[in-house]
Structures are given as structure tokens and as C-alpha cells.
Amino acid sequence: AQSVTQLGSHVSVSEGALVLLRCNYSSSVPPYLFWYVQYPNQGLQLLLKYTSAATLVKGINGFEAEFKKSETSFHLTKPSAHMSDAAEYFCAVSDGGGADGLTFGKGTHLIIQP
């Protein structure tokens, strides 16, 4: 079984400040890890994914995430927040083993203060 915990249902940062969204996972096998972003009234868009290659993964819109096996974490960061980053962010884990293998966290709502 696998699970995802996203710490903080809401995160507020000032425009230009560092964005850090936390994600911890549990998986019985080496996982595949994903971050998705959801803008209001839209579906989810893939930001980035980790599939056992480089531990630091770069995604779209300046986001990146680092896989840390010892901490079972896959935190999402961006050096400088932009107003357009305001959205809901979901971390997801897959064990690659089956159709129901993609498990989502509850999401973190990112608020950008002007």
C-alpha cells in the first residue's frame, strides 16, 4: 500500500519569495512520484515527475523537486513566487504496479501575497 501526506492544506508566500510545498510518501517499492497543479475550474496538469533517474527533478514554470529516499520526501520548490503560481498543488505516488497505483495527497492551496 502507498500513501501521500502533504503538510499544510494552505501555504501563503509573498510574491518573489521562496515557495516550499511539502510532500512525504510511503511505498513498499521504489516509487514514481509526481507533482500536479490545478487551477480553478480546471483539471490537473503535470508539473514534474520522478522515475528513479536524477533525484533533483526540474519541471515547468520554474518548479523543481528533490527526491530524498532517507526522508521519504519529495518537496516542491520554486525560488521566486509569481502571482500566477496561485493554485492547488497535488503530490502523487505510484508503485508502478497497477492501474490503481496512483495515489494523490489532499492538496496544498498556494496563496501568493502581493
Added chain:
Amino acid sequence: NAGVMQNPRHLVRRRGQEARLRCSPMKGHSHVYWYRQLPEEGLKFMVYLQKENIIDESGMPKERFSAEFPKEGPSILRIQQVVRGDSAAYFCASSPPTGWNSPLHFGNGTRLTVT
């Protein structure tokens, strides 16, 4: 290159009616997934289908819910005799047949409101 298309975007049903949600996957994608999103919750897996086959329906409620992905046409998620608790956003996603390291491509969802 059209993405995953879902319709309708919004659907209002009275208790006891039927709801039909449609999903056309991206071109070249043969795998379709349905997820349900409740307020303040993440996405919950419901069902995974390939053409004419239900591969995994472990997330589907045992009653009133059904899904299909026919040889021709969109995938359909059907909810019979809807109740207020069915109100949610329902998302369809598709992927090519290359395994779980292929990301899912999501539609914009159907927001079902049961009155």
C-alpha cells in the same frame, strides 16, 4: 492536438435522477481513469478502463455507479439514482499504454451538483 475532453462541464441533477459523464481521451491514449474530487480532498481513484474492458474498479462504489469505455466513442461514467453525497468534481484522465511512469493527462472535469 486536443487534450482530454469531458462533458458536460457542469451537471445539475435532482435526487433520484441519473447522471452521465463523458470523457474522450487524448488521441493515441487507450487507457482511461476516473477520479472523484470532494471539497478539501485529494483525488480518489474510481476506475481504470481500456477499450471494452474494465481493468480495475476497486475505487467504485458497489451500487449505483458504473463505467464503460466502448470500442467506439467516449468513456461514460454513469451514476444512477443520484444522492446529495454524489455532488463532486469528476475527473477523467488518460494515458498511453506505457505503464505508470507515463503521466496522466486530465480533463477539466465535470462538476456534478445534486439538488
